[in-house]
Amino acid sequence: MQAALDQVRRRLDVACQRVGRSPHEVTLVAVTKTHPPRLARAAVAAGVVDLGENRVQELTAKIGHVPGARWHLIGPLQRNKVRDLIGREVLVHTVDRASLVDALDRRAAAVGAVQRVLIQVNVGRDPAKAGCDLTELDALVSYAAARGNLALEGLMTMPPLPPPGVDPATAAQPHFAALRAARDRLVPAYPQLTTLSMGMSADLEAAVAEGATMVRIGTALFGPRGDGPWRAEEAR
Numbered sequence: 471m472q473a474a475l476d477q478v479r480r481r482l483d484v485a486c487q488r489v490g491r492s493p494h495e496v497t498l499v500a501v502t503k504t505h506p507p508r509l510a511r512a513a514v515a516a517g518v519v520d521l522g523e524n525r526v527q528e529l530t531a532k533i534g535h536v537p538g539a540r541w542h543l544i545g546p547l548q549r550n551k552v553r554d555l556i557g558r559e560v561l562v563h564t565v566d567r568a569s570l571v572d573a574l575d576r577r578a579a580a581v582g583a584v585q586r587v588l589i590q591v592n593v594g595r596d597p598a599k600a601g602c603d604l605t606e607l608d609a610l611v612s613y614a615a616a617r618g619n620l621a622l623e624g625l626m627t628m629p630p631l632p633p634p635g636v637d638p639a640t641a642a643q644p645h646f647a648a649l650r651a652a653r654d655r656l657v658p659a660y661p662q663l664t665t666l667s668m669g670m671s672a673d674l675e676a677a678v679a680e681g682a683t684m685v686r687i688g689t690a691l692f693g694p695r696g697d698g699p700w701r702a703e704e705a706r
């Protein structure tokens with residue numbers, strides 16, 4: 471893991487240097503989905519304390535096994551799982567509709583918590599991806615920003631899979647640029663929109679060039695994923 475981490479850090483450094491940014495502006499979120507807590511602990515020991523999971527159940531199963539981590543939910547959130555998340559200080563990257571805003575705000579209010587969220591935008595209008603449409607973003611930002619128990623901190627996107635033969639970073643860059651443009655347009659009215667969560671193993675350079683402040687990296691750190699979620703009953 472250390473060699474892979476060094477390589478990812480080097481890629482981030484080079485990408486930042488190319489556009490005159492400081493690597494300190496970009497938080498590396500290590501995506502630990504499907505991997506056992508042992509690997510997550512190795513990431514924390516190596517100094518990567520921000521960890522991302524795409525399922526609530528897998529995330530809550532791992533939390534207790536990985537001391538010192540800061541958790542991120544980067545996959546879809548169903549309303550019936552909101553209760554399991556609130557109060558655990560997880561940054562939710564995937565809020566994409568008003569009903570989910572309501573569910574998070576209500577549950578956070580009930581336990582006296584403030585839930586930190588990003589709004590996920592389906593910039594590429596990819597039917598296979600979650601996220602609100604760019605045309606719905608302003609209304610959703612305004613709605614979420616007005617909720618007393620939510621802290622809206624920014625935007626997240628996942629670009630469509632690139633067409634065969636097309637370099638993933640090249641294909642992703644216009645989507646990242648569009649998310650950044652949306653943020654820049656909204657920031658005078660909503661200065662709290664400081665986070666841009668975008669960029670994965672194959673396209674982190676393009677994301678950094680377009681202003682990413684969080685990149686979500688799985689494969690480049692941990693290699694190929696297992697074929698299902700890690701479960702607590704398995705050996706650790």
Ligand SMILES: *Cc1c(COP(=O)(O)O)cnc(C)c1O
Nearest residue numbers: 501524544670671686687688689
């Ligand atoms: C799995 C996942 C990632 C990590 O992707 P890699 O290509 O393995 O780096 C990033 N973001 C989201 C939302 C994911 O589900």
